Amino acid sequence: MKRNGLGAERPKRPTLETVAARAGVSRATVSRVVNGEARVSPDVRATVLRAVQELGYVPNAAARSLVTRRTDSVALVLSVPRHGGEALISAVVQYVTSVLEGAGKQITLMLADTAESHRRIVRHVEARQVDGVVLVPPDGPDTLTERLARTGVPVVLLGKPAIASLVPHVDVDNAGGARAATRHLLDRGRRRIGVVCGPMDLVAVQDRLNGHLATLHEDGLRPMIALAGLDGESGAAAARELLSGGQAPDAVFATSDELAIGAMEAARERGLRVPEDLAVVGFGDIHAASCTTPALTTVRVPAADQALALARLLLSRLDGRHTSSVVLPTRLVVRAST
Amino acid sequence: MKRNGLGAERPKRPTLETVAARAGVSRATVSRVVNGEARVSPDVRATVLRAVQELGYVPNAAARSLVTRRTDSVALVLSVPRHGGEALISAVVQYVTSVLEGAGKQITLMLADTAESHRRIVRHVEARQVDGVVLVPPDGPDTLTERLARTGVPVVLLGKPAIASLVPHVDVDNAGGARAATRHLLDRGRRRIGVVCGPMDLVAVQDRLNGHLATLHEDGLRPMIALAGLDGESGAAAARELLSGGQAPDAVFATSDELAIGAMEAARERGLRVPEDLAVVGFGDIHAASCTTPALTTVRVPAADQALALARLLLSRLDGRHTSSVVLPTRLVVRAST
């Protein structure tokens, strides 16, 4: 164990051969021990393990992968969140990696932002550089999901895809959450409920709107819809529109917390009190939702659970088990804005 | 190009050999073309490229890596953010990946949460499974940074490490931000400035506190420090402590926005108006900072820039260029809470 401090010398990593020589056995035997195969006598195994230890041997993944044709790695493909998706991205990165690493997988992070990046990803998967793919999220005008599915490599999605697909996904119960939120407003005696609705090209927004509409319909009420974008300012604008309409609402359901916060801002501008004059409920339970005055009633989506379910779903598929999509429950968090 | 729709057949990816046969040349020549070497006649190159195209040839990374001993991949090592680090994690994942992929690197995501994971990471790097490492963040009681640095593989850090290190890092000017925030309070005529201070084991907190203290000192003022944790509730508790002390403050500087928001909550409980009775300034400019009433004055830290700088720093090191740490400027964002 003599070393000079220069770091200029090439330590020359030990190979199976080195270990075999040291342990006085063949390469094959060392390989068996390293891979935990049963058919090795205990004493030989011990000798080999000692040699491995002493030499600091670490198997060369490239060589192994070359012959086994497995990579023991999966791709985590992320699209840039359009707005405010930080919490979800963070949870996905953390929990998906945690579960998959626990199962001995290596995680390759890939960004799906440009058309070029989509090509690269498809090539990577076609070349079997990964054993599986976690795709987050499946939205977008392209067909990345289907192109990946066609490679025959197991793919799982976070979020229901825009077009129905055989690829299994994990999603939260957006419709159910919206129903709960709307029902809550109804229970509070509100009857003129406006909805500040995010971009309809997002499946989650569609589902939330549908849940809302269905609940209104059950009570024979008419919807009042104002379209918005993703940020608070557009939510405020939509709310102003609602508020200055002929039939002023006594409550607002927003398809996201950002929009809801914008709506509260708009109410304040008009001198309306929340919740007395206007009750507001959002969706997502982002951190800011609990920081507003009054604090925002909203629908909590389980980010960590989603990520965990996603990772487990992929593991099932990698094991060849039959799998179907999973939908996680959401929960209404009642605060002061209603 | 005949295929049945079953997908059961093994398409058997083409290899160099296949392409060579098709193009009527040798493996070596195809290899040269694929790797863009100059010494190939134009017409042969064209023929080969056509064959590559027609066959859909993609080089096998494992085989290549086995012989070249390069991996063209870097590890992105993340620690779980203790609280509220989502925005930073999201930015890092996005921008670091973007820059590094642009440079032809593959990103391997690894979590540094447990001691076991640290061992795995070190082994992975020692085995030269990656050409470089991005470590986020370097905090923590362990010595992962130094262990990785000792492998001889280029390493860069996000955030200044607790113990001085030769490993280059990217950080934001925490002290400068705190000075600006404190100076701003002073300019507003405040003289009794309390500080709600996060955990001192975080280097960023230390730097922020130091910047604050130095500025107070310049004006001959005495500090009033209350210790807090990371969440809003602990910020509120620390603020209550400050507010009920003998010398009640007319302003509060918090080392994070979460704490500042908690402090505003505490002020409200006591019937104090913000900013009239108590000015509050935070640090970080998280999303919630602009959603409070009044909106929070705070110090913005450039998350995206940090991530970009981090990626570029690693690229420099991979190219063997000399590199030193970089400190990014912060900016005071004045809102209604002061």
Added chain:
DNA sequence: CTGTTAGCGCTTTCAG
């Protein structure tokens, strides 16, 4: 239970 023997697909001298 252990050793021998072939390669996996690619790059890289070394000749020609």
Added chain:
DNA sequence: CTGAAAGCGCTAACAG
């Protein structure tokens, strides 16, 4: 400028 040949480090039959 191109081809032939020699492995990179490992696993997987196949014998023994």
